[in-house]
Amino acid sequence: MPRLIIDNQKIEVPEGTKVIDAAEQLGIMIPRFCYHSALGAVGACRLCAVKFLEGPVQGIEMSCMTDARDDMVVSTDDPEARAFRRFIIECLMMNHPHDCPVCDEGGHCLLQDETVSGGHDIRRYKGKKRTFRDQYIGPFVQHEMNRCIHCYLCVRFYQEFTGYRDLAAYQIGYRVYYGRFEPGQLESPFSGNLIDICPTGVFTDKPARYRGRRWNMERSPSVCIHCSLGCNTVANARYREMLRQEARLSESVNGHFICDRGRFGFGYANLPDRPRRAEIGKNEASWTEAVRALANRLTISDGASEMKKTAVLGSARSSLETQAALAILAGSAGWPMPAYFADPHQSSVCRTVVRRLDEGLAVSMKEIERADWILAVGADPINEAPMLALAMRQAVRNGGKAGVIDPRPVFLPFDFTHLPIPREQMEFCLNHLIHSGIARQEADDAGEAVAGFYAQLPEEAEFEEAVREGISTLAEGLKQSEHPVLICGTDIVPLSTPDLAADHAHLLNRIKNTCGLFYILPGADAFGAAMLEASAESAFEDLLKAIEDGEITALMVVENDLIGAYPNRKRLETALDRLELLIVLDYLSTPTVDRADFFLPTTTVFETGSCFINQEGRLQYAEQVHAVGAPIRQLRGRSHPPREHRDEVPGGDPRPAWRAVADLVRALDLDEIRLYTSGPESWLTGSKGPFRFFQEKIYPPREGRILPAESEVAPFKSSIKKEAKKPEAGTLDILFVDRTFGAEALSALSEPIRRAEPAAAAFIHPKDASELGLSDGDSAILRFEEGDLEIPVALNNDMARGLLVIPRKPDLEWQTAGARFPRIARNRIAGVRKETE
Amino acid sequence: MTRNKPNIWKYSLSAVKGIYDAYAVSMINFLRKPVTEEYPEYKRPLPERSRGRIILTRDPDGDERCVACYLCSAVCPTSCISMESAEREEDGRRFAIWFRINFARCIYCGQCEEACPTLAIQLTPDYEFCQYEVLDFVYEKEDLLVDHGGRHPDYNFYRHAGVTEKGDKGAHPDEEEPVNLKSNMP
Ligand code: SF4
Numbered sequence A: 001m002p003r004l005i006i007d008n009q010k011i012e013v014p015e016g017t018k019v020i021d022a023a024e025q026l027g028i029m030i031p032r033f034c035y036h037s038a039l040g041a042v043g044a045c046r047l048c049a050v051k052f053l054e055g056p057v058q059g060i061e062m063s064c065m066t067d068a069r070d071d072m073v074v075s076t077d078d079p080e081a082r083a084f085r086r087f088i089i090e091c092l093m094m095n096h097p098h099d100c101p102v103c104d105e106g107g108h109c110l111l112q113d114e115t116v117s118g119g120h121d122i123r124r125y126k127g128k129k130r131t132f133r134d135q136y137i138g139p140f141v142q143h144e145m146n147r148c149i150h151c152y153l154c155v156r157f158y159q160e161f162t163g164y165r166d167l168a169a170y171q172i173g174y175r176v177y178y179g180r181f182e183p184g185q186l187e188s189p190f191s192g193n194l195i196d197i198c199p200t201g202v203f204t205d206k207p208a209r210y211r212g213r214r215w216n217m218e219r220s221p222s223v224c225i226h227c228s229l230g231c232n233t234v235a236n237a238r239y240r241e242m243l244r245q246e247a248r249l250s251e252s253v254n255g256h257f258i259c260d261r262g263r264f265g266f267g268y269a270n271l272p273d274r275p276r277r278a279e280i281g282k283n284e285a286s287w288t289e290a291v292r293a294l295a296n297r298l299t300i301s302d303g304a305s306e307m308k309k310t311a312v313l314g315s316a317r318s319s320l321e322t323q324a325a326l327a328i329l330a331g332s333a334g335w336p337m338p339a340y341f342a343d344p345h346q347s348s349v350c351r352t353v354v355r356r357l358d359e360g361l362a363v364s365m366k367e368i369e370r371a372d373w374i375l376a377v378g379a380d381p382i383n384e385a386p387m388l389a390l391a392m393r394q395a396v397r398n399g400g401k402a403g404v405i406d407p408r409p410v411f412l413p414f415d416f417t418h419l420p421i422p423r424e425q426m427e428f429c430l431n432h433l434i435h436s437g438i439a440r441q442e443a444d445d446a447g448e449a450v451a452g453f454y455a456q457l458p459e460e461a462e463f464e465e466a467v468r469e470g471i472s473t474l475a476e477g478l479k480q481s482e483h484p485v486l487i488c489g490t491d492i493v494p495l496s497t498p499d500l501a502a503d504h505a506h507l508l509n510r511i512k513n514t515c516g517l518f519y520i521l522p523g524a525d526a527f528g529a530a531m532l533e534a535s536a537e538s539a540f541e542d543l544l545k546a547i548e549d550g551e552i553t554a555l556m557v558v559e560n561d562l563i564g565a566y567p568n569r570k571r572l573e574t575a576l577d578r579l580e581l582l583i584v585l586d587y588l589s590t591p592t593v594d595r596a597d598f599f600l601p602t603t604t605v606f607e608t609g610s611c612f613i614n615q616e617g618r619l620q621y622a623e624q625v626h627a628v629g630a631p632i633r634q635l636r637g638r639s640h641p642p643r644e645h646r647d648e649v650p651g652g653d654p655r656p657a658w659r660a661v662a663d664l665v666r667a668l669d670l671d672e673i674r675l676y677t678s679g680p681e682s683w684l685t686g687s688k689g690p691f692r693f694f695q696e697k698i699y700p701p702r703e704g705r706i707l708p709a710e711s712e713v714a715p716f717k718s719s720i721k722k723e724a725k726k727p728e729a730g731t732l733d734i735l736f737v738d739r740t741f742g743a744e745a746l747s748a749l750s751e752p753i754r755r756a757e758p759a760a761a762a763f764i765h766p767k768d769a770s771e772l773g774l775s776d777g778d779s780a781i782l783r784f785e786e787g788d789l790e791i792p793v794a795l796n797n798d799m800a801r802g803l804l805v806i807p808r809k810p811d812l813e814w815q816t817a818g819a820r821f822p823r824i825a826r827n828r829i830a831g832v833r834k835e836t837e
Numbered sequence B: 001m002t003r004n005k006p007n008i009w010k011y012s013l014s015a016v017k018g019i020y021d022a023y024a025v026s027m028i029n030f031l032r033k034p035v036t037e038e039y040p041e042y043k044r045p046l047p048e049r050s051r052g053r054i055i056l057t058r059d060p061d062g063d064e065r066c067v068a069c070y071l072c073s074a075v076c077p078t079s080c081i082s083m084e085s086a087e088r089e090e091d092g093r094r095f096a097i098w099f100r101i102n103f104a105r106c107i108y109c110g111q112c113e114e115a116c117p118t119l120a121i122q123l124t125p126d127y128e129f130c131q132y133e134v135l136d137f138v139y140e141k142e143d144l145l146v147d148h149g150g151r152h153p154d155y156n157f158y159r160h161a162g163v164t165e166k167g168d169k170g171a172h173p174d175e176e177e178p179v180n181l182k183s184n185m186p
């Protein structure tokens, strides 16, 4: 461990630490442009020069390129070092345009800061400035190349860290250019990080272009709710309008970066048609009127405390507070316990996940980066949890091996082995792969339970050549692996897969002493939702059954677009028609809201502080960013704000959904007073609160995993089949799947995301397509019993046969298929030729 | 040793002189032309740089100078300037969709003018705009915007910025032709 002296302070740092980091540990921030702790050092900008006074290195050196060594004496503010740095800045500024006033980076620009603090103020260079032409690089990022200082951070991030190639450095010498070969949308779904990472204004936030300076923003730490990973962000709002999101460093979740779905997906919060007034029938009402009228409708007869039995459906996108409040409401009103997943498939797989995940197995994304063997089953990381793909890439860059068992055309920005196995054979393939990667002796040595489980795994498997090769590569990797991780998706896997994945994780854990298990869940707070459903044994299917049987005539849907989420449109419509009362609480305008008899507007994650539990069981708190109310720009269009004073904020009616529930509890005279006498702090943290992990009486809670040390479920109970299930001939499986852009309900409403999303297309294997007489770009008409679904097809070689993969886009009426995993006879697919001009 | 006695005559003389001098000054000024300027009958022409009501000026092309950079509102010690920046639909130019100064709060310190990189915001010698209603002191952009360049009629920020709203790069003074990426010539 080298010991050195920096600015007269002694410090001891681990071997290999750069001097720039050692100084930072002492609180000395050496100026820098090109050094980034996630991307390493290249010594491109020369700004981090310091003077080495004594020791193994002497003179002016770059602190980002120099490892800390014993006996070094470093001065960061030696006059010579300062002069050097001022010189560097002056050189970098020689070609810089005179445009800070119209640059969106201004106010949080590192180049501005370093120029001012370095002391360069008067331009001495009299020559001409070099100029570049800019490019259109998509709806997310604005390009203004003249501002570049050639630090290479952008291409290092884009190519090395995210693995995409379409942004590169061109030309030589002082003409080096960072851009694309041709103008066009950046391919990487992580391109938004260029905005954060570029120390100048070359890459700026396009949706927030010219919307305000950093110092004008209301900024709060927030959590992304566009997938289950829960990446940390900083949300920026101004004049009650969400304008921008930045990545927030989280050592265990997202690291320094976030994906574009998370960064640009907030547009739903600003929509002009966002419902902001309570409605009784279709008539607007004040909040108090609506709650009182609703309470009256729910009470059967005056004076009697008897209440109309109401089914409650929460959601996986709601905060934990709301989910818990619903459970308290249903419990104290004597209603059936709430369900949180409209989709029965999601409900059962998520419950399995919360029952199986424990501290022994769960890993964070940081730990995935350190894994040396990763196998994902039924998961499409780029589309279902984009940042996971980035974490996997880091593992592969560090020499790890990765494989994916999934029938879909999975793309990942790194080398991996794709096993495109039909959905019903994935488990068989997983069993066989693990069997091939573990020697019998190892299993026998790991105890009876492991050996017994291992003995059931299929030794023989008939797959096609390419798949067999893939399996043996991965098995080989597993044999050498010391830190394996299993990733298990929940969107398309058979119901038993999460259990099986947990069993395999246990198996590897006992044999290798460590094995991580990482699930992907459908929703930002799917974990909390599943915990509540699991503990109350509730499910929406049961509630729906009761509605169909006429036992329940009222339904309360909270922050859930039931009509969009339920996979059988016809059955749902019939059930909804039987209802006497449909109560909807939401912050979006959805088809479900349109049907509501009572509507209460709720707040978004940016307008209330709220807790979410991500897919690894990590509880995180998103702070409030701005006050509730219609954005000022929506009040008077492109003109100045109103010139009158009012008591209340226009459009300020929405309340947190849990607050609405509390108001209802009070209006119904239920005895759960703690719901409305105080905020979530008392009822969530109280000993009777529904969440056992809120034991410490602090609110907002401390962030961290809330998993049990050991799951109550004994491992190795999965039933293992010796034979692979054969796909049915004559039919095609249909998978409705998530996409990075355009399929997740909230971000799909965001304008820039809509611009970036590819046109809806169904993926199909070329052989299936030619059997059906379809070629690329043709439309397929799927004739389901309840109606037709028309969608263009895209041929893809890298996927299973007998399969159609269709994105679950909100405007695509996929629910007409009538089932979550429908099959369709080949003769019920008709083709329509692509029109060619 | 004897002590000096106070000289009574000398004292008396200076007392009389004091009274007389005062009368003399009064008499002289009584006969002089008055220097008091009767306001509002007489309005004194103020120096060009005196600091009164604020205006937003235009560039030599007649376009709004202000690019809504927020520097004036950031520097203003009383926080009386507010605005919202936006991209102009026609040509992508950055401008303020609204710009508001609350003159009831302004202390006419001139910091905003000092900060303005485009010479858009300028203080004028006009100080005569009293109001009875506080809200009448809140000036919107249409009240602030004038049709001239104020004290600096010639400067045009966009000719020097190095960013273009229209036209090609490299067209500003002291700029080279844009780099041709697809050429290997030095
Ligand atoms: S574009 Fe930005 S990040 Fe890339 S080299 Fe230039 S200044 Fe650095």
Ligand code: SF4
Binding pocket: A224, A225, A226, A227, A228, A229, A230, A231, A254, A258, A259, A260, A261, A262, A263, A385, A386, A387, A388
């Ligand atoms: S990976 Fe998921 S949680 Fe993270 S930023 Fe993207 S959408 Fe949000």
Ligand code: SF4
Binding pocket: B075, B076, B077, B078, B079, B080, B081, B101, B105, B106, B107, B108, B109, B110, B111, B112, B113
């Ligand atoms: S003169 Fe001073 S107080 Fe008045 S607007 Fe300008 S900066 Fe603010």
Ligand code: SF4
Binding pocket: A101, B065, B066, B067, B068, B069, B070, B071, B072, B073, B112, B115, B116, B117, B118, B119, B120, B121
């Ligand atoms: S400083 Fe000048 S250009 Fe910037 S906002 Fe104020 S008036 Fe406009």
Ligand code: FES
Binding pocket: A031, A032, A033, A034, A035, A042, A043, A044, A045, A046, A047, A048, A049, A062, A063, A064, A065
């Ligand atoms: S930060 Fe060290 S050379 Fe750029």
